[in-house]
Amino acid sequence: MPRHRPRSPRVMAQVAMVMNLDKCIGCHTCSVTCKQTWTNRSGTEYVWFNNVETRPGQGYPRGYEDQDTWKGGWHLKGGRLVPRTGGRARRLARLFANPELPRLDDYYQPWTYDYDTLTTAPLGDDVPTAPPRSLIDGRPTAVTWGPNWDDDLGGGPEHLAGDPVLARMSEKVRLEYEQAFMFYLPRICEHCLNPSCVAVCPSGAMYKRIEDGIVLVDQDRCRGWRMCVSGCPYKKVYFNHRSGKAEKCTLCYPRIEAGEPTVCSETCVGRLRYLGVVLYDPDKVGEAAATPDEKDLYEAQLGCFLDPEDPAVARAAADSGIPHDWIEAARRSPVHALISRYRVALPLHPEYRTMPMVWYVPPLSPVVDALTATGHDGEDPVNLFGAIDSLRIPLGYLAELFTAGDPGPVEAALCRLAAMRSHMRRINLGEERDPAIAAAVGLDQDGIEAMYRLLALAKYEERYVIPTSYTATPGGHAAMDSCSLDGDGLPGMMPYDDAGTFHAPLSPEPAAAGSGLAGRLNLLNWNGRGRPAGLFPKRNEDTR
Amino acid sequence: MNHLHIALWGVLPYLVLTLFAAGAAWRYHYDRFGFTTRSSQLHEHRLLAVGGPLFHYGLLFVIAGHVVGLLIPETLTERLRVSESLYHANALLVGGTAGLATVTGLGILLYRRLRVPAVRAATSRGDRAVYPLLATVLLAGLTATATGVGHHSYDYRRGVSIWFRSLFTLDPDVPAMAHAPLVYRIHALLAMVLFALWPFSRLVHAFTAPVGYLTRPYVVYRSRTPAPRR
Numbered sequence: 001m002p003r004h005r006p007r008s009p010r011v012m013a014q015v016a017m018v019m020n021l022d023k024c025i026g027c028h029t030c031s032v033t034c035k036q037t038w039t040n041r042s043g044t045e046y047v048w049f050n051n052v053e054t055r056p057g058q059g060y061p062r063g064y065e066d067q068d069t070w071k072g073g074w075h076l077k078g079g080r081l082v083p084r085t086g087g088r089a090r091r092l093a094r095l096f097a098n099p100e101l102p103r104l105d106d107y108y109q110p111w112t113y114d115y116d117t118l119t120t121a122p123l124g125d126d127v128p129t130a131p132p133r134s135l136i137d138g139r140p141t142a143v144t145w146g147p148n149w150d151d152d153l154g155g156g157p158e159h160l161a162g163d164p165v166l167a168r169m170s171e172k173v174r175l176e177y178e179q180a181f182m183f184y185l186p187r188i189c190e191h192c193l194n195p196s197c198v199a200v201c202p203s204g205a206m207y208k209r210i211e212d213g214i215v216l217v218d219q220d221r222c223r224g225w226r227m228c229v230s231g232c233p234y235k236k237v238y239f240n241h242r243s244g245k246a247e248k249c250t251l252c253y254p255r256i257e258a259g260e261p262t263v264c265s266e267t268c269v270g271r272l273r274y275l276g277v278v279l280y281d282p283d284k285v286g287e288a289a290a291t292p293d294e295k296d297l298y299e300a301q302l303g304c305f306l307d308p309e310d311p312a313v314a315r316a317a318a319d320s321g322i323p324h325d326w327i328e329a330a331r332r333s334p335v336h337a338l339i340s341r342y343r344v345a346l347p348l349h350p351e352y353r354t355m356p357m358v359w360y361v362p363p364l365s366p367v368v369d370a371l372t373a374t375g376h377d378g379e380d381p382v383n384l385f386g387a388i389d390s391l392r393i394p395l396g397y398l399a400e401l402f403t404a405g406d407p408g409p410v411e412a413a414l415c416r417l418a419a420m421r422s423h424m425r426r427i428n429l430g431e432e433r434d435p436a437i438a439a440a441v442g443l444d445q446d447g448i449e450a451m452y453r454l455l456a457l458a459k460y461e462e463r464y465v466i467p468t469s470y471t472a473t474p475g476g477h478a479a480m481d482s483c484s485l486d487g488d489g490l491p492g493m494m495p496y497d498d499a500g501t502f503h504a505p506l507s508p509e510p511a512a513a514g515s516g517l518a519g520r521l522n523l524l525n526w527n528g529r530g531r532p533a534g535l536f537p538k539r540n541e542d543t544r
Numbered sequence: 545m546n547h548l549h550i551a552l553w554g555v556l557p558y559l560v561l562t563l564f565a566a567g568a569a570w571r572y573h574y575d576r577f578g579f580t581t582r583s584s585q586l587h588e589h590r591l592l593a594v595g596g597p598l599f600h601y602g603l604l605f606v607i608a609g610h611v612v613g614l615l616i617p618e619t620l621t622e623r624l625r626v627s628e629s630l631y632h633a634n635a636l637l638v639g640g641t642a643g644l645a646t647v648t649g650l651g652i653l654l655y656r657r658l659r660v661p662a663v664r665a666a667t668s669r670g671d672r673a674v675y676p677l678l679a680t681v682l683l684a685g686l687t688a689t690a691t692g693v694g695h696h697s698y699d700y701r702r703g704v705s706i707w708f709r710s711l712f713t714l715d716p717d718v719p720a721m722a723h724a725p726l727v728y729r730i731h732a733l734l735a736m737v738l739f740a741l742w743p744f745s746r747l748v749h750a751f752t753a754p755v756g757y758l759t760r761p762y763v764v765y766r767s768r769t770p771a772p773r774r
Contacts, residue, residue, distance in 0.1 A: 092758070096599075201757075201764075219577055257768075
């Protein structure tokens with residue numbers, strides 16, 4: 001960033017996301033559309049840039065939040081911020097075998113079915129079956145774990161015991177928890193302000209984009225040292241085992257550059273995702289991430305954000321080279337509103353010290369449900385405020401997720417949501433408005449109604465306020481006319497098996513042993529064009 | 545016979561060197577995406593955790609040993625008053641240990657590649673050429689080191705090393721190599737084949753050793769607009 005005037009503070013812009021967990025129904029549409037767009041290639045069978053996990057639950061990969069095992073994120077060593085996996089020398093010493101790399105079993109072993117036997121099995125008394133085959137080595141396999149295996153608390157208490165967040169809570173809580181509370185947590189890359197995956201990459205292939213803060217992997221510079229996989233505490237960098245490169249959520253940057261929301265946001269049926277610009281002071285990030293007490297990290301990160309309404313901030317942002325329409329977008333940013341103005345959104349695991357930039361509005365609905373189940377009026381403000389405080393179980397769990405265990409900010413956010421419900425119910429029932437409800441949570445009536453509009457109505461134009469990328473090239477709206485993935489050699493992601501592109505020969509597609517699938521096309525890898533060899537089975541000449 | 549010697553020890557090294565340099569440049573220019581370790585740790589980690597470091601660290605010592613043995617002339621060590629017996633004892637002990645570690649590591653890695661189905665399935669054609677070659681070069685080198693035990697054994701510093709250094713003065717000393725024992729000649733010949741294959745195999749990942757990481761700031765920022773082409 002060029003510093004034009006040394007006195008004005010540096011300002012950087014970040015495209016950030018907020019998800020309203022109250023509205024997530026766990027339908028996995030975001031995961032599926034994301035996978036169809038980005039990771040439907042061989043080598044990434046097990047990869048979900050976006051996944052939705054049931055809480056309480058182990059998550060994906062299993063138990064990823066247990067940093068004593070995986071060593072993701074940063075920790076303080078003598079007051080200095082050091083990647084938990086160790087400093088530079090230790091990283092280089094472990095280059096030849098990374099001790100903290102999750103195994104494929106920690107995600108799951110990808111598989112397919114030998115559908116061929118359904119049509120080619122000889123006539124017999126038994127109904128033919130399609131036995132599972134490993135997508136890794138093509139051999140017959142037993143399916144013992146898969147994506148969302150423990151969805152909706154499936155699998156019961158033995159799987160719950162593997163939840164690292166639950167493990168930090170008391171025994172009583174653990175026993176009562178599954179009756180009390182369940183919600184869904186959609187996760188993408190956090191595009192952190194202080195990304196530890198970038199910090200541990202020996203090749204310098206990973207970087208944070210200056211203009212929009214998106215964290216990316218340069219596929220041409222990645223050498224497959226796989227340190228980023230362990231370095232990311234959210235385990236959102238994946239290793240493509242066929243190309244030998246790291247891949248991660250790109251925040252759909254070609255769409256963002258064109259002013260469109262990410263695929264996961266666009267296709268979210270619950271309309272729970274918000275995208276917008278946040279302005280922050282990059283010089284404060286290091287200090288904030290090194291805050292001694294983990295519980296202060298949430299406040300410290302809030303302190304890094306700048307108020308775009310402040311004329312001094314707008315001036316400094318312009319001085320830092322941020323385009324005018326970005327500053328304008330930052331003012332209308334739903335993300336900034338939910339994080340800083342209404343303070344209902346909270347970061348996921350701030351204790352990892354990466355300063356994550358995908359925040360969450362904690363779910364209030366389970367509290368209302370629990371209250372209604374006990375015969376109370378679940379939306380009465382008096383009942384609701386009391387219940388939030390007394391339902392220690394969900395509050396403690398949410399605090400472990402969002403505020404390093406400090407229930408204060410979670411309680412405040414839930415109370416704001418409760419106040420919004422009560423306030424809006426009075427309006428809906430034609431009762432007189434009660435300004436005391438809004439005042440009780442530090443808001444005014446207009447503020448609470450604006451928050452209601454943003455959270456409950458969630459209009460498309462208000463959910464996604466994304467400025468198009470600015471290109472300073474003369475004559476240039478180049479970025480807006482076309483997708484930034486168009487063109488030769490871009491995006492550097494692994495090409496489909498089309499002829500014409502030179503790349504090192506990849507390992508052969510594993511043949512499905514003992515089945516008729518040999519020589520057949522894996523439809524997951526088909527780009528939909530033409531009629532590649534192996535799309536249809538070979539015609540058996542004898543039968544004609 | 546003489547022509548063969550000239551071809552093998554006078555011409556071939558330059559062809560290999562050209563192929564090595566030009567091939568690496570070509571690969572880097574056209575296939576930067578292909579520069580990767582192609583790690584299979586995701587499929588199997590227990591054997592790799594032993595074999596990988598054993599092989600690679602052993603190899604680093606082996607390379608250091610070659611640099612000392614081939615590039616430092618005998619006159620220099622004599623001037624530093626390193627006795628002949630001390631030098632060779634050291635070479636045998638350190639070189640032998642490093643060589644054994646490397647071969648053991650490679651053995652574990654080869655076993656893993658053959659016996660773990662997922663790793664076997666991820667083996668490319670290039671791997672199938674490189675692994676046996678690498679193993680043979682290593683075993684030949686280890687045998688050469690082992691034959692240096694006796695008192696009246698071959699002193700490579702008066703033969704192979706002189707030939708190697710003469711290559712860089714563009715005046716190859718062919719007889720110095722032609723008179724070396726068979727195992728040395730096999731080792732040198734196969735090593736040349738290995739270097740010729742190097743740019744076209746996964747071995748290119750050795751070029752990308754991330755030394756720059758030691759001096760780099762932790763978090764890397766890059767601009768969206770690509771840097772202007774030079």
